[in-house]
Amino acid sequence: MAFNFGGAAGNASAFGGFGATTTAGTGSSFSFSTPANAGASLFGNTQNKGFGFSSALGTSAGTGFSALGGAGLGFGGFTGISGIQPQTQQGGVFSQQASHSSQLYNTASALSAPSVLNDERDSILARWNQLQAFWGAGKGYFTSSAPPVEFSQENPFCRFKAVGYSCVPGVKDEDGLVALALSKRESDVRAQQQQLVESLHKVLGGVPTLTVNVEGVRALPDDQTEVIVYLVERSPNGTSKRVPASTLYSFMEQMNVKNQLQQLSVFMTVSRTALTPAQLKQLLQNPPAGVDPIIWEQAKVDNPDPEKLIPVPMVGFRELLRRLKIQDQMSKQHQTRVDIISNDISELQRNQATTAAKITQYKRKLMDLSHRVLQVLIKQEVQRKSGYAIQLDEEHLRVQLETIQSELNAPTQFKGRLNELMSQIRMQNHFGAVRSEERYRVDADLLREIKQHLKHQQEGLSHLISVIKDDLDDIRTVEDGLQDSVHGRSSKLS
Numbered sequence: 001m002a003f004n005f006g007g008a009a010g011n012a013s014a015f016g017g018f019g020a021t022t023t024a025g026t027g028s029s030f031s032f033s034t035p036a037n038a039g040a041s042l043f044g045n046t047q048n049k050g051f052g053f054s055s056a057l058g059t060s061a062g063t064g065f066s067a068l069g070g071a072g073l074g075f076g077g078f079t080g081i082s083g084i085q086p087q088t089q090q091g092g093v094f095s096q097q098a099s100h101s102s103q104l105y106n107t108a109s110a111l112s113a114p115s116v117l118n119d120e121r122d123s124i125l126a127r128w129n130q131l132q133a134f135w136g137a138g139k140g141y142f143t144s145s146a147p148p149v150e151f152s153q154e155n156p157f158c159r160f161k162a163v164g165y166s167c168v169p170g171v172k173d174e175d176g177l178v179a180l181a182l183s184k185r186e187s188d189v190r191a192q193q194q195q196l197v198e199s200l201h202k203v204l205g206g207v208p209t210l211t212v213n214v215e216g217v218r219a220l221p222d223d224q225t226e227v228i229v230y231l232v233e234r235s236p237n238g239t240s241k242r243v244p245a246s247t248l249y250s251f252m253e254q255m256n257v258k259n260q261l262q263q264l265s266v267f268m269t270v271s272r273t274a275l276t277p278a279q280l281k282q283l284l285q286n287p288p289a290g291v292d293p294i295i296w297e298q299a300k301v302d303n304p305d306p307e308k309l310i311p312v313p314m315v316g317f318r319e320l321l322r323r324l325k326i327q328d329q330m331s332k333q334h335q336t337r338v339d340i341i342s343n344d345i346s347e348l349q350r351n352q353a354t355t356a357a358k359i360t361q362y363k364r365k366l367m368d369l370s371h372r373v374l375q376v377l378i379k380q381e382v383q384r385k386s387g388y389a390i391q392l393d394e395e396h397l398r399v400q401l402e403t404i405q406s407e408l409n410a411p412t413q414f415k416g417r418l419n420e421l422m423s424q425i426r427m428q429n430h431f432g433a434v435r436s437e438e439r440y441r442v443d444a445d446l447l448r449e450i451k452q453h454l455k456h457q458q459e460g461l462s463h464l465i466s467v468i469k470d471d472l473d474d475i476r477t478v479e480d481g482l483q484d485s486v487h488g489r490s491s492k493l494s
Contacts, residue, residue: 103149107133110140110149111157133157136316153315154290160316161291163299164323165309168280173273176230176242177215178249180261181268186219189227193217196264200229203260204251209234210243219333221325228272245271280310288313 109115110129114122125141129151132138136153153160171177182189189196193214200212215228231243249271251257261269275283287296291313299311314320390398408414 106142106146106149107140107155107157110142114140114142116141116144130157134159136160156290156292158290158315162314162320163291163295163311164314165303166312167308168310169272169274171245171272171274173244173246173271174242175272176245176248177228177272178230178245178252179270179272180227180229180266181220181270182225182227182265183223183267184225184265185223186217186225189217189225196227197229199264203257203264204231219329221322221329245273275310283310290315 110126111133112126114125114129116122116125129138129140129142129149132140132151133155134157136151136155136158138151139148140151141148152158197212197214201210204210204212211232211234213230213232215230217228218226220226230245231248232240233243234240249269252261252269258269284300287293296311300306303309303311314323408418
């Protein structure tokens with residue numbers, strides 16, 4: 001049965017790349033110009049493109065999933081597959097199969113029928129070998145003429161195994177993202193980020209046409225930090241492009257460059273590139289070393305999101321602890337982000353309330369100004385028309401205004417309704433003012449109840465303190481009595 005450890009699936013995508021690194025060629029030239037042949041990389045060396053997460057999670061074909069579980073979680077069976085370095089000898093595959101069969105036979109002999117002492121003690125030795133195989137450590141002696149079998153956590157009989165899920169990286173090789181794991185705290189790295197960028201630029205040759213950029217900085221467990229960088233190359237014609245992640249990673253994996261990076265507290269480099277469909281298919285078809293194929297198939301069936309997650313083995317409590325630390329770290333980061341979003345929402349709500357109040361104020365001011373402008377226009381029009389006879393259109397307006405005035409003054413029509421509305425508005429304003437005044441007041445009865453409750457609490461605390469004091473006095477009395485009895489006995493014995 002496959003186990004999914006929840007948030008560790010989402011965490012391992014960001015941190016899972018830090019594992020065993022790929023061994024690349026040690027070319028000495030450092031040039032971003034177009035290579036003369038198709039086989040040479042931009043850094044003057046070649047990189048093995050075999051399937052082993054060298055372009056995705058920063059591990060080689062021999063180490064397999066060591067990036068997700070630490071060194072030593074290799075996928076047996078990945079070597080010799082098409083797409084990795086081909087076999088150069090005719091009997092290479094058959095010799096590997098024969099060696100694997102011999103190892104299985106020796107293991108089976110150590111667990112079931114060892115013949116070291118040739119008596120009943122061999123059965124005890126077999127049980128001891130089984131126990132060692134179950135916990136994944138120790139040596140299994142099965143005959144006096146052959147060396148013992150080394151039991152590791154990758155052996156098929158180890159019980160401390162489970163299967164979790166990790167996110168598949170979604171970035172491309174053209175994005176040029178390379179993750180650097182530093183043995184420093186996040187605060188120290190952020191404080192010295194500019195110095196780190198300048199130092200990386202010097203390590204990469206100090207070429208003026210190259211620029212080191214930081215994509216992101218993230219805290220890791222055990223006071224470690226992940227820094228994602230990419231390199232931009234500027235051409236003479238003014239255009240710029242990112243250096244591919246595989247090319248930059250291959251250069252950083254050279255021995256001399258790696259030594260310089262170690263002086264900058266960089267203990268691991270990982271190329272952040274996505275898996276190709278062929279690599280993903282090959283990964284899912286071959287169970288990891290020591291993992292039961294049935295459990296591996298069940299893990300693929302139980303995958304909650306096959307498009308984004310892949311099953312990964314978790315061997316031993318150390319790997320489980322690592323994933324729990326990553327999950328706890330990501331939970332803290334998510335909570336921090338949620339707190340920031342909550343503060344932003346509160347600030348936006350305050351700004352919205354302030355803006356709404358300002359809009360209402362500006363509306364009232366606009367209405368007031370409109371009335372003032374209308375009064376100015378009326379006075380101006382009166383002065384302009386002074387001395388002239390009333391015209392025909394003005395007479396029509398006067399008649400219409402008188403008609404409207406008479407309708408408004410009619411007690412059974414609009415005037416009564418207006419008076420009623422005005423009275424209701426005054427009442428609402430009065431009640432609103434009363435409520436606004438009483439908003440911050442406490443009812444007298446409720447205040448008395450609160451005071452009485454607090455008084456009872458105070459009396460209870462005082463009574464409790466007095467009981468404790470009495471108990472302490474009693475304890476002192478008992479201690480004094482015990483001391484007196486001890487002294488009395490000692491005097492009698494003397």
